Amino acid sequence: MILTTRGLTKAYAGVKANTDVDFDLPAGQTRAIIGPNGAGKSTFVGMICGRIPATRGTVSFDGQDVTALPAHKRIERGMAYTFQITSVFPGLPVRENIALAARRGLGRNKAAVRAKTDEVLTRLSISDRADQMAGDLSYGHQRILEIGMGLAQEPRLFILDEPTQGLAESEVEDFNALIKSLDAETTILLIEHNMNVVMEVAEYITVLDQGMVLANGTPQEIRANAAVQEAYLGSGHA
Amino acid sequence: MNETSKSHSLHLGLIAVLALSYFVLPAYHSGNLASVMVIAIYAMGYNLLFGYTGLLSLGHALFFSAGLYGLGLVMHLANWTPLPAFAAGLIAALVVSAVIGFLILRTTGVAFMIVTLMFAQAGYLTILYFGKYTRGDEGFALKQASRQIAGYDLTDPGVRYFCALLLFSVTLLGLAYIIRAPFGRTLIAIRENEERARMLGYNVTAIKLKAVILSGVVSGASGATYALLFGYAGATFATVQYSIFPLLWVLVGGAGTTVGPFIGALFMFYLIDYASGKTEAYLLVVGVTLVLVTLFLPHGIVGTIRTRFLRWLP
Ligand SMILES: Nc1ncnc2c1ncn2[C@@H]1O[C@H](COP(=O)(O)OP(=O)(O)O)[C@@H](O)[C@H]1O
Ligand SMILES: [Mg+2]
Numbered sequence: 001m002i003l004t005t006r007g008l009t010k011a012y013a014g015v016k017a018n019t020d021v022d023f024d025l026p027a028g029q030t031r032a033i034i035g036p037n038g039a040g041k042s043t044f045v046g047m048i049c050g051r052i053p054a055t056r057g058t059v060s061f062d063g064q065d066v067t068a069l070p071a072h073k074r075i076e077r078g079m080a081y082t083f084q085i086t087s088v089f090p091g092l093p094v095r096e097n098i099a100l101a102a103r104r105g106l107g108r109n110k111a112a113v114r115a116k117t118d119e120v121l122t123r124l125s126i127s128d129r130a131d132q133m134a135g136d137l138s139y140g141h142q143r144i145l146e147i148g149m150g151l152a153q154e155p156r157l158f159i160l161d162e163p164t165q166g167l168a169e170s171e172v173e174d175f176n177a178l179i180k181s182l183d184a185e186t187t188i189l190l191i192e193h194n195m196n197v198v199m200e201v202a203e204y205i206t207v208l209d210q211g212m213v214l215a216n217g218t219p220q221e222i223r224a225n226a227a228v229q230e231a232y233l234g235s236g237h238a
Numbered sequence: 239m240n241e242t243s244k245s246h247s248l249h250l251g252l253i254a255v256l257a258l259s260y261f262v263l264p265a266y267h268s269g270n271l272a273s274v275m276v277i278a279i280y281a282m283g284y285n286l287l288f289g290y291t292g293l294l295s296l297g298h299a300l301f302f303s304a305g306l307y308g309l310g311l312v313m314h315l316a317n318w319t320p321l322p323a324f325a326a327g328l329i330a331a332l333v334v335s336a337v338i339g340f341l342i343l344r345t346t347g348v349a350f351m352i353v354t355l356m357f358a359q360a361g362y363l364t365i366l367y368f369g370k371y372t373r374g375d376e377g378f379a380l381k382q383a384s385r386q387i388a389g390y391d392l393t394d395p396g397v398r399y400f401c402a403l404l405l406f407s408v409t410l411l412g413l414a415y416i417i418r419a420p421f422g423r424t425l426i427a428i429r430e431n432e433e434r435a436r437m438l439g440y441n442v443t444a445i446k447l448k449a450v451i452l453s454g455v456v457s458g459a460s461g462a463t464y465a466l467l468f469g470y471a472g473a474t475f476a477t478v479q480y481s482i483f484p485l486l487w488v489l490v491g492g493a494g495t496t497v498g499p500f501i502g503a504l505f506m507f508y509l510i511d512y513a514s515g516k517t518e519a520y521l522l523v524v525g526v527t528l529v530l531v532t533l534f535l536p537h538g539i540v541g542t543i544r545t546r547f548l549r550w551l552p
Contacts, residue, residue: 051437075439083437089430092423100427103420104439149438 001060002027002157002187003048008057010043010211017043018211020057025157030179030188032202034195034222036231040211041191042084045159048189049081050074061157076104080155084162084191086142090135094126094145097134101149120148124178140171147178158182159189164197176200199223207231242418245496245552249414252497253407260399270511272399274504275406276463277483281491281499282409283456284484289493290417291449292429296351297338297358298457299480303365303473304334305458307372310471313380315371320387324462331458332451334361339450343443355478362476377472385469398467405463406500409456414496414552416452425449429494457484490531492538496552501539 003025010018018040025031033041046052048059050071058067066074075081080101089097095117102116121127124144129137134145143163150158164172172194179201182188192198198205198219205222207214209231215222222228239247256275260268280302287293308330312318318326342353365372372378385392392398416422424445427435436442465471474480483506484499491502509527513520535542544551 049437051433070441071436072439072441075437081437083434087431087434087437089427089434091430092426096423100423100435101438103423108420153438 001025002062003189004060005048006058006060008044008047008059009055010040010047010052011055016211018047021208021211021213023206023213025187025189027156027187028183030183030190030201030203032198032205033189033191033208034193034198034205035208035214039208041208042161043211044208045081045161045189045191049079049159051081075153078156079159080150080153080157081159082146082150082161082163084165086139086146088134088137088142088145088149090133092134093131094134094137095121095130097145098148098152101152105154116152116154120152123151124148125174140167143167144171147175151182155186157187157189161191162193163190164192164194172197241550241552244550245414245418248552249410249496252500253403253410256403256406257400260396260403265395268399269395270507271504272395272402272467274500274507275402276460276467277487277507278500278503279406279409279463280457280460281484281487281503282413282496283453283458283460285488285493285495285499286413286416286425286456287449287453288485289488289495289498290422290429291425291446291453292432293446293449294351294485295342295354295453296478296481296485297354297356297361298453298484299476299478300338300358300361301331301335301454301457302461302464302480303361303476304331304454305461305463306465306471306475307365307461308458309462310378310380310465311371313384313465314378314471317384320385320392320466324466327458327462327465328455331455331461335451335454335458336447339447339454343446343450355481358476358478358481362473362478365473365476372471372473375473377470377474380465380469380471382469385466392467393469402463402467405459409459410496410500413456417496417552421445421448426494486528488538490528490538492541492544495538495540495544498538498540505539 001024005021005023008018008021021044035041043052047054050069058065060066061074061077061079098117098120099113102113106112106116121130126141126144129141134142137145147163164175167175176197179188202219205219206216207222207228214231215225215228217225259271263271284298287295305327309323309327312326313323338357342350342357345353366374382393390397392401424440428442428445432442487502487506488499490505491500492498510520510524513523517523537545540551
C-alpha cells in the first residue's frame with residue numbers, strides 16, 4: 001500500500017467532516033473518491049497531504065507514518081496535490097509556474113528543470129502559452145496549468161480535487177486521456193463529481209457520505225450498489 | 239536582446255548615469271544624490287520583503303538602526319576603523335533580523351504589521367534607555383578623522399558620492415540577481431500564492447525567514463553606510479517615521495521592481511526638498527502627492543511603466 005489511513009477524523013467546532021476513515025490505496029492504482037457535496041472528500045485528501053490537520057487518526061505514506069509531518073515534508077516525499085479551487089501563481093508566467101513545481105525535486109539543475117518544464121508544457125499542449133501570465137489564462141487553461149504543476153513534481157501519489165470542474169467537454173476528454181496516460185507512472189487519487197470521468201478512468205472507487213466510507217468497489221460494483229444509489233447517484237448530484 | 243540582458247543593461251545604464259551625474263550636476267544636487275543612493279539601499283532592502291515576498295513590515299527602522307548603531311557605536315566608543323565597523327553593522331542587523339524574524343513569522347497579515355511595529359518601537363526605546371552610550375535623540379557625530387578607508391577621506395564629497403554609488407550598485411545588482419535566481423522566484427511565488435507554494439513542497443516559513451534576514455541585512459547596510467558617510471547616528475532613525483519611509487518610497491517607485499525603490503526615494507527626496515522650501519505645510523503636499531500617486535499610479539512609477547509599456551522590466 002502506498003497510502004493508508006486509520007481512524008482519520010476531522011471535527012470542525014463539533015461538526016464532524018470526517019469520522020474514522022480507514023483507507024488503503026495500493027501503489028499504481030487510479031482511485032476515485034466520490035460522494036455528495038459536503039461528504040468530506042476535500043477534507044479527507046487535505047488531511048492526507050497535510051494541508052488540514054487531522055483531529056485524530058494516522059496517515060501512512062509508503063510504509064511510513066507521516067501524520068506528524070507538515071505539508072511540505074509530505075510533498076517532498078512524493079505527494080502532489082491540486083486544489084479544488086484553482087490555485088496558480090497569477091503574476092508569474094506559465095513556464096515559471098511549472099518550473100517552480102519542477103524545481104522542488106530537481107533542485108538547482110537548471111537544464112533538468114527546463115527540460116521537465118518543456119516536457120510538461122508539450123504534454124498539456126500549452127507550449128504556445130508558456131510566456132503568458134498565469135493570471136491571464138482562461139479558467140480552463142488555469143486548471144490545466146495546475147495539473148501541469150502536479151505533473152512537473154513527478155509525484156508517486158497524485159491527488160486531484162475535482163480537476164474537471166468547470167472544464168469544457170473537449171477539455172474533459174483530454175483530461176481523461178491524460179489520466180490514462182499517467183496510469184503507468186504514478187498512483188492517482190481523484191476526487192471527481194463527473195461520473196463519466198469516474199467510470200472511464202477509475203480502477204477502483206471509494207464512496208464517502210457524511211464523512212464516512214459508505215462503499216468501496218470497482219466501477220461496476222459501485223454502479224450496482226443500492227446504498228450508493230440511494231445516497232449519491234439517485235440524489236441528482238452526479 | 240532577451241529579458242535578462244535587457245535588465246542587465248537597465249541596471250548598468252542606471253549606474254553609469256549616476257556615475258556621470260557626479261561630473262555634470264552642481265555640488266548641491268550631487269550631495270543630494272549621494273543621500274538618495276544610500277536611502278535607496280534601504281528601500282531596496284525593504285522592497286525585497288514587501289515588494290517581492292509580500293510581507294508588509296512597519297518596523298524596518300529597527301534593522302536600519304541596527305546597522306547604523308552597529309557601526310556607529312563601535313567607531314564612537316571603541317575607535318574601530320570603518321571596515322570592521324561596517325562588518326559590525328551588518329552583523330548587528332543580521333542578528334536582530336534573525337531573532338525578530340523568528341518571532342514575527344508566527345503572525346500573518348495585520349498582526350504581522352502590528353508586531354513589526356511593536357518590535358521597532360521596543361528597539362527605539364532600547365536606544366533611549368541606553369542613552370549613556372547612544373546619546374538618545376540627540377545622537378552622536380562620528381569624528382571626521384576616523385572616517386577614512388585606505389587613505390580615502392569619506393567626508394570628501396567626491397569620495398562619499400562614489401562610495402555611496404559603489405554600495406548602491408552592489409545592492410542593486412545583487413538583488414537583481416537574487417530575484418532572477420530560483421530563490422527569488424520562490425519569494426515571488428510566496429507573494430503570489432503562499433498556500434500553493436507550500437503545497438509544492440516549499441518550506442514557506444523557512445524561506446520567509448531568509449527573506450526577512452536578507453531584507454534586514456540590506457536595510458542595516460544602508461544604516462551603516464549612512465552613519466559612515468554622513469557621520470551621525472541618532473535615535474530619530476529608529477522612530478516609526480523611518481519605518482514608514484521605505485514603504486512610501488517603494489509604493490511610489492513601484493513595489494516588486496528592481497529600480498522602483500531608487501526612483502521612489504529620489505522622487506520623494508526632491509518632493510520634500512522642494513515643498514519644504516515653499517511652505518511650512520510641506521507634509522500636506524507630500525500627503526496629497528501620495529494620494530494622487532496611489533490613485534493614478536497604483537503600481538508606482540516603475541510598476542506602471544511595466545504594466546503599460548515595458549513588460550520585461552525586472
Ligand atoms: N474550514 C471549515 N470550517 C468548518 N467547516 C468546514 C470547513 N471545511 C469544510 N467544512 C465542512 O465539512 C464538511 C465537509 O466538507 P468538504 O470536505 O469540503 O466536502 P466535499 O469536498 O466532499 O464537498 C462540510 O459540511 C463543510 O461545510
Ligand atoms: Mg470538495
